[in-house]
Amino acid sequence: xxxxERLIRDELEAAExxxxxxxxxxxxxxxxxxxxxxxxxxxLNPEEIAAIQKIAExxxxxxxxxxxxxxxxxxxxEQGENSDAEAELQAIxxxxxxxxxxxxxxxx
Numbered sequence: 001x002x003x004x005e006r007l008i009r010d011e012l013e014a015a016e017x018x019x020x021x022x023x024x025x026x027x028x029x030x031x032x033x034x035x036x037x038x039x040x041x042x043x044l045n046p047e048e049i050a051a052i053q054k055i056a057e058x059x060x061x062x063x064x065x066x067x068x069x070x071x072x073x074x075x076x077x078e079q080g081e082n083s084d085a086e087a088e089l090q091a092i093x094x095x096x097x098x099x100x101x102x103x104x105x106x107x108x
Contacts, residue, residue, distance in 0.1 A: 004099070005099065005103055008096065008100050008103060009103055012100060012103070012104070052066065052067060059094065059097065059098045059101070060097070060098065060101030073090065
């Protein structure tokens with residue numbers, strides 16, 4: 001296990017051992033989906049659905065969450081709201097979430 005994997009494991013264990021702990025002052029808390037009220041239906045072929053599900057499973061995310069994050073990211077890019085640093089941080093966050101789930105699977 002490398003240093004990053006140990007750090008992620010330690011943070012995960014600390015969070016799980018004290019779920020009622022206060023969030024750090026620099027952590028932005030949100031309640032996802034509280035203000036979302038419109039549902040869009042789109043048509044995808046079976047190959048596209050399979051590809052989305054495979055990517056979502058690899059990231060340990062529901063497919064709808066993954067697709068929604070792609071749409072929101074694209075909207076922000078089109079509107080110029082994402083700086084290069086923000087885009088890089090989002091990619092790192094996605095990768096760390098994926099690693100966290102992989103570590104959880106390997107220790108189970």
